[in-house]
Amino acid sequence: MEPLQHTPSTHVLIVGAGFAGAMTAVRLAGRSGGRVHVTVVNPRPQFVNRLRLHQQAVGRAVPAPHLRDLLGPDVTILEGTVTGLDPDAGRATVSGPDGTHTLGFDHVVLATGSVTQPVPVPGGEHTHAVASLEASDRLGAALGDLPAGADVAVVGGGFTGLETVGELAEARPDLAVRLVTSGEVGGWFTDRAAAFVRTRLDRLGVEAVGGARVRAVEHDRLHLDDGGEVSSDLTVWCGGFAAPPLAREAGLAVDDAGAVRTDAGLRSVSHPQVLAVGDAGHTEAPAGGRYSMSCQFALPSGAHAADVLRAEALGTGSAGPFDLGFVGRTVSLGSQAAVLQPTTRDDVATGRALTGPVARAAKRFQVRGVVSAIGLSRRVPGAIRWGGSGHRADTTPARMAG
Numbered sequence: 330m331e332p333l334q335h336t337p338s339t340h341v342l343i344v345g346a347g348f349a350g351a352m353t354a355v356r357l358a359g360r361s362g363g364r365v366h367v368t369v370v371n372p373r374p375q376f377v378n379r380l381r382l383h384q385q386a387v388g389r390a391v392p393a394p395h396l397r398d399l400l401g402p403d404v405t406i407l408e409g410t411v412t413g414l415d416p417d418a419g420r421a422t423v424s425g426p427d428g429t430h431t432l433g434f435d436h437v438v439l440a441t442g443s444v445t446q447p448v449p450v451p452g453g454e455h456t457h458a459v460a461s462l463e464a465s466d467r468l469g470a471a472l473g474d475l476p477a478g479a480d481v482a483v484v485g486g487g488f489t490g491l492e493t494v495g496e497l498a499e500a501r502p503d504l505a506v507r508l509v510t511s512g513e514v515g516g517w518f519t520d521r522a523a524a525f526v527r528t529r530l531d532r533l534g535v536e537a538v539g540g541a542r543v544r545a546v547e548h549d550r551l552h553l554d555d556g557g558e559v560s561s562d563l564t565v566w567c568g569g570f571a572a573p574p575l576a577r578e579a580g581l582a583v584d585d586a587g588a589v590r591t592d593a594g595l596r597s598v599s600h601p602q603v604l605a606v607g608d609a610g611h612t613e614a615p616a617g618g619r620y621s622m623s624c625q626f627a628l629p630s631g632a633h634a635a636d637v638l639r640a641e642a643l644g645t646g647s648a649g650p651f652d653l654g655f656v657g658r659t660v661s662l663g664s665q666a667a668v669l670q671p672t673t674r675d676d677v678a679t680g681r682a683l684t685g686p687v688a689r690a691a692k693r694f695q696v697r698g699v700v701s702a703i704g705l706s707r708r709v710p711g712a713i714r715w716g717g718s719g720h721r722a723d724t725t726p727a728r729m730a731g
């Protein structure tokens with residue numbers, strides 16, 4: 330039976346309306362029976378599908394749904410940036426188009442995502458990024474100014490670096506595009522998929538420079554640890570993501586990358602009235618290490634935070650620990666190729682990867698599906714479900730999130 334509608338007794342502030350924050354908002358507003366007033370603060374009124382920012386940078390059109398439509402009428406949306414947080418006093422400072430003001434809250438959910446700036450090597454200010462809409466727009470403008478034959482380097486061979494270099498090389502075959510990575514190119518994948526990644530990059534004309542750690546950046550070159558240099562008129566830094574400084578500045582316990590250290594219930598270990606989800610939260614996975622920054626973590630962690638806060642507001646007992654099992658990764662290499670790599674539930678590449686039309690379709694489904702999952706959760710608030718890690722005795726392996 331649905332709970333009766335009540336006057337809100339709890340005010341939850343969600344900082345950031347990306348995948349994790351938007352999911353928390355719709356699920357909490359939809360499932361709390363009117364007991365919780367949900368406010369979301371986000372720098373802009375549109376939803377940014379971060380999975381497509383590297384495509385946006387090369388001029389591909391990317392839909393940007395209005396947050397009002399995505400989150401629905403039960404969520405209060407404030408355009409602005411939270412510039413300060415006092416978790417003990419339950420106050421946030423918000424700067425937006427209407428100036429700066431203070432907002433009170435009972436609980437706050439930090440869903441601020443991650444950034445690649447500032448780049449942690451000398452000369453990092455010369456680099457571009459794809460981690461935010463603003464960075465992607467700046468990169469797009471800079472690419473537009475680059476003459477044919479110019480050197481471009483993408484630093485970082487993780488998923489974002491691979492997808493970015495593939496997109497750049499396809500869109501601008503007139504440039505000399507390199508991927509510079511400290512690891513082995515495609516090294517995370519199983520052997521067959523790694524070979525496919527290397528072949529595909531080669532076909533796109535990308536020169537892959539593996540085992541090369543960048544020690545400094547200049548406006549026209551990269552300096553490597555081994556003394557070598559790579560020419561680069563434009564460098565895109567995809568070499569490691571960190572949380573924005575807000576949590577650290579608020580005095581929360583954070584890890585080296587500035588992400589909020591949480592317990593298994595996604596609450597800050599230093600300030601339990603604060604929850605952290607998505608890239609902003611460092612939650613220990615049952616097998617050890619933090620859950621990888623990904624949509625596979627962002628959406629379920631956002632949903633679980635909603636369940637934690639709902640249980641508290643409604644007095645229905647604990648939502649239990651968060652538990653997630655990964656299933657696979659889809660990585661695109663330009664618009665014409667993708668890899669669908671199965672993983673263990675602990676996010677380790679395993680089994681036979683797909684590289685044909687099924688992989689391309691899976692990638693297309695993923696980039697649209699992550700946004701659709703939020704819309705679906707607004708209409709059917711308990712809709713999304715996810716599998717467990719198989720490590721916890723206190724949760725079922727395939728959890729119903731309804």
Ligand SMILES: Cc1cc2nc3c(=O)[nH]c(=O)nc-3n(C[C@H](O)[C@H](O)[C@H](O)COP(=O)(O)OP(=O)(O)OC[C@H]3O[C@@H](n4cnc5c(N)ncnc54)[C@H](O)[C@@H]3O)c2cc1C
Nearest residue numbers: 345347348349379380410411441442607608622623624627
């Ligand atoms: C180019 C690219 C491709 C990617 N591809 C994949 C992929 O294929 N698969 C995958 O799983 N992951 C991928 N990722 C990673 C994935 O995008 C992130 O893990 C995911 O977006 C995390 O979700 P989030 O909600 O934590 O953060 P975000 O989606 O980044 O949302 C954070 C939101 O918080 C807002 N915000 C930040 N600070 C404040 C503040 N102080 N006040 C108010 N609002 C604030 C931001 O503006 C943003 O709207 C990719 C990332 C990039 C950059």
